[in-house]
Amino acid sequence: MELRDIEIFLVLAEELHFGRTAARLHVSQARVSQAVKAQERRIGAPLFDRTSRRVRLTSLGRQLRNDLRPVYAGLRDSLERARLAAQGITAVLHIGMLPINVHDLSPYWDTFRSRHPAWDLRISHPAFADLFGGLRRGEIDVLVAWLPIEEPDLTVGPILFAESRVLAIAAGHELAERTSVSLETVGDFQHVDIETKPDYWFESYVPSHTRKGRVIERGPLARNTAEILTWTGMGEAVALFPSHMTRYWVRQDVAYLPVHDVEPLSYALVWRSDTENDLIRALARTVRDLGSHLTTS
Numbered sequence: 001m002e003l004r005d006i007e008i009f010l011v012l013a014e015e016l017h018f019g020r021t022a023a024r025l026h027v028s029q030a031r032v033s034q035a036v037k038a039q040e041r042r043i044g045a046p047l048f049d050r051t052s053r054r055v056r057l058t059s060l061g062r063q064l065r066n067d068l069r070p071v072y073a074g075l076r077d078s079l080e081r082a083r084l085a086a087q088g089i090t091a092v093l094h095i096g097m098l099p100i101n102v103h104d105l106s107p108y109w110d111t112f113r114s115r116h117p118a119w120d121l122r123i124s125h126p127a128f129a130d131l132f133g134g135l136r137r138g139e140i141d142v143l144v145a146w147l148p149i150e151e152p153d154l155t156v157g158p159i160l161f162a163e164s165r166v167l168a169i170a171a172g173h174e175l176a177e178r179t180s181v182s183l184e185t186v187g188d189f190q191h192v193d194i195e196t197k198p199d200y201w202f203e204s205y206v207p208s209h210t211r212k213g214r215v216i217e218r219g220p221l222a223r224n225t226a227e228i229l230t231w232t233g234m235g236e237a238v239a240l241f242p243s244h245m246t247r248y249w250v251r252q253d254v255a256y257l258p259v260h261d262v263e264p265l266s267y268a269l270v271w272r273s274d275t276e277n278d279l280i281r282a283l284a285r286t287v288r289d290l291g292s293h294l295t296t297s
Helices: 003-015 016-024 029-043 059-086 103-114 128-136 199-205 225-233 278-294
Strands: 048-050 055-057 092-096 119-124 142-146 154-163 165-170 190-195 219-224 240-241 255-259 264-274
Touching: 003 016, 003 029, 003 048, 003 059, 016 029, 048 142, 048 190, 055 059, 092 128, 103 119, 128 142, 128 264, 142 199, 154 278, 165 225, 190 225, 190 240, 219 225, 225 240, 225 255, 264 278
Parallel strands: 092 119, 092 142, 190 219
Antiparallel strands: 048 055, 142 264, 154 264, 165 240, 165 255
16 A cells, blocks of 8 residues: 555545545545555455445544554655754754744744754644544644643743734624724624634633623534634624734634733643653744743733
């Protein structure tokens, strides 16, 4: 089985959708289908149950997925280490960022690289639904996420930045003429729901109640920022965000209003306590050295 075919199988096993798999891998749906059929012919049995409504792994498919995941990860990592070694890079720190303001934090990245020229950084944006899972599976080394985080196996490191909050609304929304809103106002509308855990952590981002005790109703479920803004732009719901969204994600169908009575949202480095190493400590030290200079309002 070719390495690319293994990748197609594993992504389809995760997405369980041919279209999303093709989009994620930047190939055609026909290429995904061809790869799966070739794998099934080679093995001699179906790996997926496919109907017009859904795609599911067979028991054999689940077994193959579980067997191939560590093999594929090891091959990919070996190839990447060889490529980096040829460039003089001896180690890579993988950072997962929930916020999208990567450029705002470039002083941290640049300082880390200048202090440690043989080490590199790789930044990705994990899915909302399983944010801490990436740390626990070893897919990322450090996570940038909002506080509080109260997980016994995770260490919360220094804060990188804190930001005020804004409310995303449709451009033609009834609130669009206002210059700011309160959290109480948010309770007048449905708020986009986000598929993420644990509950206390999402509660710190979008409270379930206003200060006066009114329920903030959860609306349509979104899996990522693009889906949140799609629901918002259609006028189906509103959504709270950190204020950097007003600079990083501008859309004609979405407007942002400052929320004047909500505490700033703090984002910190987080890592698995049992995987702390020299690279993680070096990044944490860099953030502490630069301190609050990057705190925004």
